Amino acid sequence: MHIVPESLKKLTDRVADITHRPKVKPPAPVMAEQKEEDLCLSLPMPDRFQHKAWKVRQRAYQDASKQFEVTPDEHDPSFRPFLMDPSLWKTAAADSNVAAQQDGVAALCAFLKFGGREGCTRTRSHTIAPLCEKGIASTRAATKASAYEAILLYVELDTAAPVIEELLPALSNKQPKIVAATLATLTAIFHAYGCKTVDPKPALKILPKAFGHADKNVRAEATNLAVELYRWLREAMKPMFWNDLKPTQQTDLEAQFEKVKAEPTPKQERFLRSQQAAMLRAPPPGAAAAEEEEEVEEVVEVDAFDLAEPQDVASKIPADFFDQLASTKWLDRKNALEGLYAILNVSRIKEGEFGEVTRGLAKSMKDANIAVVTQAALCIEVLAKGLRKPFGKYRQTISGPIMERMKEKKATVQDALGAAIDQVFLVTSLTEMLEEVLEFLKHKNPQVKEGTMKFLVRSLRTTRVAPSKQEVASISEAAKKLLSESAPALRDGGAEILGTIMKIMGERAMGPHLEGLDDIRKTKIKEYFEAAEVKAKDKPKPPPAAAPPRAAAPPPKKIMGGGKKPAVKKAAPPPSAYAQEAPLAPQPTARSTLQSKLGASKPSGLTTPGLKAPMKRTLAGPGGAAPLSVSSPRRPVVQPIPPEEDVPVPPRLGLGRGVAGGLAGRPLAKASTTNSARPASPMSPPRDPGMSALDRAELDELRLDKDRLLRQADDMRQERSRLNSEVQELKNQNAQLIEDHTRDVLSIKAKETQLVRARSDCEASEAMCGQLRREMERLKRALTSAERVNSPPAVKSPGRDGMSDDGGIYRDTGLYGSTQDSSRAGFGSRPQMSYNSTLSEEKENSGDASLSYSRGKLSPDINRTGRSSAASGSGGRASPVPSYRTTDSKAEANGNGQGVESWKRAAEVTSALKAKIEQMKARQGMNRS
Missing domain, CATH: 1.25.10.10 (Leucine-rich Repeat Variant)
Incomplete structure (x- = not known):
């Protein structure tokens, strides 16, 4: 917007030409920019943060910082626009103008410092990445310092885990300076808050990758981070990354660790807001508190297990x-x-x-x-x-x-x-x-x-x-x-x-x-x-805190318990209870009747210096009885030593059970105003605050009760130990029974396996016995066949021509002579037995004995050519008559000498077969047993 008209501009140029003076630029643009900035001041703050002019943005950052600093609390309306639109801080942290960015990061620090936890949680996802890319890696020292402070504030306001999670992606950046700056930021976080507040596991996991970076600055920052972690963790950190380093890197790190090994364990320099609040609630630190803090720090020392x-x-x-x-x-x-x-x-x-x-x-x-x-x-x-x-x-x-x-x-x-x-x-x-x-x-x-x-x-x-x-x-x-x-x-x-x-x-x-x-x-x-060097120290319990000396309370205006029976208290409460209750006035009981009989005076409460004790009191009797008047002589009062400053005086222990039930059950009685108002004689000695004999007896009774309770506690503790030992013994017995049961189950399974194997062996033995039995039968048949072959030819009596006998042997009337009738009569049945044995043998060996027999019976011509069973020494039913003639003629030609030799050989074979059969029988009997 220009406020100088165009005609005036032309006139100025003309005058300059006439006077031969150099042209002077009109101040109109400067004034325009100034006015534009003034107009921008009226814009809302979010619009100013996003303005295209960097000076407007810079001015907005500065104004926002001043505005945050004067807010009364984090709920001020000034924070609301930035909470509703957290992306505003993203542009501020990564402003394209370095001068404006410096003020933008400073404004972010002010917002976090005064805006509270809500501002932290809503904006960190938008700002940490820009801070890593353009803040901590900036060439301006002020911008860099503000970026570090902003990240530390993000940790302080909430927890460190989300911040570490946002920082880790920056370690994969292509620019080495950003990676090195991120490692330096991690080092600053651990240095400020310590490894007990910030979890070191994510940082330890990225160390091997950082040590393997090509840039030497990155490796140097990784070394600094490792040394800082070593200050806190010592040797416990090595198992997490040490084996992933090269031997030269391990050597260099060991040299760096040696420099800081003698240093004491560092302490936390900055604290989270939650820790600060806890410290404010805690009592002022003293010697005991310092010792306890040291113990806690020693107990929670970080180790490799954590x-x-x-x-x-x-x-x-x-x-x-x-x-x-x-x-x-x-x-x-x-x-x-x-x-x-x-x-x-x-x-x-x-x-x-x-x-x-x-x-x-x-x-x-x-x-x-x-x-x-x-x-x-x-x-x-x-x-x-x-x-x-x-x-x-x-x-x-x-x-x-x-x-x-x-x-x-x-x-x-x-x-x-x-x-x-x-x-x-x-x-x-x-x-x-x-x-x-x-x-x-x-x-x-x-x-x-x-x-x-x-x-x-x-x-x-x-x-x-x-x-x-x-x-x-x-x-x-x-x-x-x-x-x-x-x-x-x-x-x-x-x-x-x-x-x-x-x-x-x-x-x-x-x-x-x-x-x-x-x-x-x-x-x-x-x-x-x-x-001896020990880590445990027995710390005796401190005495109970005593209440400061009390002033005498005014006498009660109303008699309590006039028509009520005082409550009976079983046991006196502990001293802490009396310190908390702090009765206002002495409370007499109906036990005063016994005191009056014994002639002893009983102090009703604590005696305050400067006040005299009443001479006479009116007490309400038990069960609404008439008031009793109790007189007590004056006693010399010993002036107590004033306590030291800030040291409380221990309260007097409450007296236990009496006639009417002790202090807790005593009704209040209105003391006589006449006696209480009577001035003390200047010559009368002060009262003695000591206890009477009755009070001492009651105190002894309380002590006995206390000892009895302690003994009961010891007995219960011993009983508990005994029961624990019995439980443990039962557990051991149960474990032994389980072990025995497991062993028995395994033994049973082994026996079952042996039984299955025995059964399979028995079945195999039975199969073997059957096979041997069949073998024995076969040998018997072979023996019979051998005897038949080696025996002299049988002489058959002539039968009818063209007919066969019952054994299926063909009869031939012209075969035998008259001199062989007796021989034929003696061997008439041998061919039939030979046929049966041969048929059984062929049936067992080939399974085709019936077929062979049929062929021999139906085709006699084939048998004559030599393919019958008689040709092989079996002498079957189909054997033709010429075979017998050949056998007989051979026997007659060889003579009686060869026949005797054949019989001897047959006898030897028979003996051998019998011996083999006996061996098989004996073996079968052993297998069955």
Whole structure:
């Protein structure tokens, strides 16, 4: 918008030409810009943040910063536009003009500082990425510092996890300067808030990638981040990334770590808003508070277990592990335990069911081979270290076998067992293991006693919870018994136990337990006391806080309990209750009748200096009786010493049960105004605030009640310990029963397997018997056939021509002569038997005997050519007549000598066959048995 007309401009140019003066630019554009800026001031703040002119945006950033600084609280309307549209800060943090960006990041810091947590949570997703790209990597020092402050404020207002999550993507940027600046930002976060407030796991995971970057500045910032983390975590950080580095990088880092190793653990410099609020609510720090804070910091020290991710190792245990562990070969058992150790040796184990594994390791403690015992102890150590607290439920199963195995004298075995039982103690407590430890201190084996004694000393040094008085008494008694042992190591161990307990409990508390010991032993215990280093300290309970001295309250205007029976109080309340109630005036009871009879005066309450006690009081009798007048003589009052400043005076304990039920059940009575208003004589001595004999008796009764309650508590505690031991014993019995049941089931399965195998063997034997039986029959038939072949030819009586007999033998009337009738009569049945045996043999061997017989009967011509069974020595039914003639003629030609030799050979074959049959029968009888 131009305010100078065009004609005036032309006129000015003309005058300049006439006067030969240089042209002067008109001030109109400057005035236009000024007016435009003034007009922009009237725009809403969001519009000014998005204006196209950088000066307008810069002015808006500056105005917003001033506006935020004067707001009364985070709910001021000035924050509302930026909460409704958080993207405004994205343009401010990444402004294209570097001058405007500087003011924009400063305005963001003011918004976060005064806007509260809501402004943080709504804007961080829009601003952290631009701050990484154009803020922390800026060349302007002011912009860079404001960007760092904005990111630290994002952490302070809420938590660090979302901020770290937004920063990590910037580590993958292509520009090395942005990656280096992001690493520097992470270093600043850990330096300001510490690893106890900010989770270091994400930073440790990205370190290997940062160390492998090509840019040296990135690697340098990665080194700075690693050194800063080492200040907080020490050696616990190495398992997360150390193996992913090159050897040269590890060497360089070790050199950097050595420079800061001697430095103490750093402390948190900046605190979250939630931590600041808690600190404001907490009481002012004192000496005790400082000690407690140091203890808390020591307890929550970060270690590798907290940084590691849980790993599921239960599923990695081989299926045959327990079979290998039960093997009869020690090498198989050792190899199984070595494989288990490789699986369990991780930083953190995911919680699962390891009961069976623990029982197997406990059983390995009883192994005869010390190599197996040592490897099992190593497995127990890594399992307890990886599980931590969840391993406590397996302690009862494993601690006893470990201490029982301490009888081994070899140093390597003793070291492995000691490391295993120490790790078991770290995941439990001294109270849980004390009973078992004291039992093993009475063991008959001196080596077991010594190992248990050393373990108890180490436990007392490392425990963070001081033992109770009952536990101290038990440990002291066991240690004093060790002082009288014959072995010097056991005597020194008993003195060391007592000296360590004295370091925890203090010399005064241990005085009663050392009574009766000679000076030599006390001197030895004193030496161990001075040299002992413990982590637990017994802190006696401070006395109850006392109320400040009270002024005398005005007398009550109304008599309480005139028609009501006072309530009976069973026991006096604790001192804290009286300190809280703070009765306003002395409250007499109906017990004053007994006091009047005894002639003793009873002070009704605390006596305030400067006030005199009333001489006479009117009390309401019990059950609405008439008021009683009680007179009490004056007593000299001892002026109490005024308490020191800021030290409260302990309140007087309330008196217990009396005739009417004690202070809690006493009705209020209106004191006599005449007596209370009477001035004190200047010569009368002050009252004595001491208690009367009745009050002392009542106090003694309360003390007796207290002792009785303490005894009851001790009895209940002992009963609880006994019941716990019974429960544990039942658990052990149950585990043993389960193990026996498992063993019985396995035995039954093995017997069933043997039975199945026996049945299969029986069936196989029966099949073999059948085969042998068939073989025997076949041999019999072969024997019969052999006898028939080798015997002289049979002579048949002539029959009818062209007919066959019952055996199917063809008759031929011209075959035999008259001189052979007797021979034919003697061998008439042999051809029939030969045919039957041959037919059975052929049926068994070929299954086609019937076919052969049919062919022989129907085709006699084939039989004559030599293909019949008679040609093969069987002499079947189809054998033709010429075959007999040939046989007979051969027999007649060879003579009687060859016949006798044939009979001998047949007899030998028969004997051999009979012997073989007897052997088969004997074998069959053995198989059946």
